[in-house]
Amino acid sequence: MRFISFLLLVILAGCSQPAAQIDLRTAAPTARAGSQGDPVALERCRNANWRATGYRHGLSGFPLSALKDVSDACDATGAKVDRLAYSTGRLEGLTLFCSTENGYRRALAGHPVDNICPPSLKEAYEAGHARGAQEI
Helix, strand or coil: CHHHHHHHHHHCCECCCHHHCECHHHHHHHHHHCCCCCHHHHHHHHCCCHHHHHHHHHHCCCCCHHHHHHHHHHHCCCCCCCHHHHHHHHHHHHHHHCCHHHHHHHHHCCCCCCCCCCHHHHHHHHHHHHHHHHHC
């Protein structure tokens, strides 16, 4: 399961603004090695737009545990993640992900109900998902 989460993060590695992308293909091996010597990963982690990263993760329906994977990769470089900015952006992205329309589309595509929606958005998402599931 951890490998799948990591793989998803690698696929969505370009998750911040273009000049400051977090590339987990570069950052993650550094995290595993425990080395702080990767200047490219360090620069990307230091210059990342954490709100945009969180937004993209929320919009994609990533669980909050995705933040830990990114944090581990950046912490190994000595750079710190702005968790507040990430969480703010993630909530903004979840607002779109957890919409009635998205729940409906995801049900039609065969996706199960996601349990990542905050309580204030969960009802709308699940209603859309139920409507879509009935049409299958």
